[in-house]
Amino acid sequence: AILDHSIRFNVLFGLNSHFEMGEEYLFARDALRLGLRLYYVPQKIVRHSRYRSTSNQGSDRILYAKGALIALKHPRMPVLRLMKFVFFLLRKKFIRWHEVVKKLRTGINGMHDDK
Numbered sequence: 395a396i397l398d399h400s401i402r403f404n405v406l407f408g409l410n411s412h413f414e415m416g417e418e419y420l421f422a423r424d425a426l427r428l429g430l431r432l433y434y435v436p437q438k439i440v441r442h443s444r445y446r447s448t449s450n451q452g453s454d455r456i457l458y459a460k461g462a463l464i465a466l467k468h469p470r471m472p473v474l475r476l477m478k479f480v481f482f483l484l485r486k487k488f489i490r491w492h493e494v495v496k497k498l499r500t501g502i503n504g505m506h507d508d509k
Contacts, residue, residue: 399428406462413459413504420466452488454500461504476501 401424408417422432450456460479465472480497483489489497 395430396425399425399430401425401428401430407459412507413462414455415459416463419463423467450488451486452483452493452497454497457497457500458504458507461501462507463504464501465505472505473502476505 401421403417404420405411407413407415407420409415411417425432457480461472461476464475464479468475476498480489480494480501483497484491484494
């Protein structure tokens with residue numbers, strides 16, 4: 395059914411792409427919007443190196459990608475959603491208070507660069 399509907403991974407998202415996370419979310423969202431059913435099968439089909447796109451939640455590359463993903467997912471109030479995420483990172487000690495403004499700017503840059 396996926397091939398019949400021409401659903402593809404967005405090549406701008408994923409490891410070693412412009413935005414280093416979110417490809418699986420966008421793929422699943424597109425499939426669900428077309429009314430397709432998704433199933434979880436607990437079977438490994440690929441193995442990655444130790445590096446993961448979410449290895450360092452507070453990194454600039456994650457905030458940049460998260461900003462683009464939030465803009466696609468929540469187009470009405472993306473900055474508020476980004477603020478919520480940044481304060482989550484702060485609460486969980488992935489970032490410190492003095493980094494909040496820089497991380498918000500990084501995420502907003504990702505929002506404007508998602509086209």
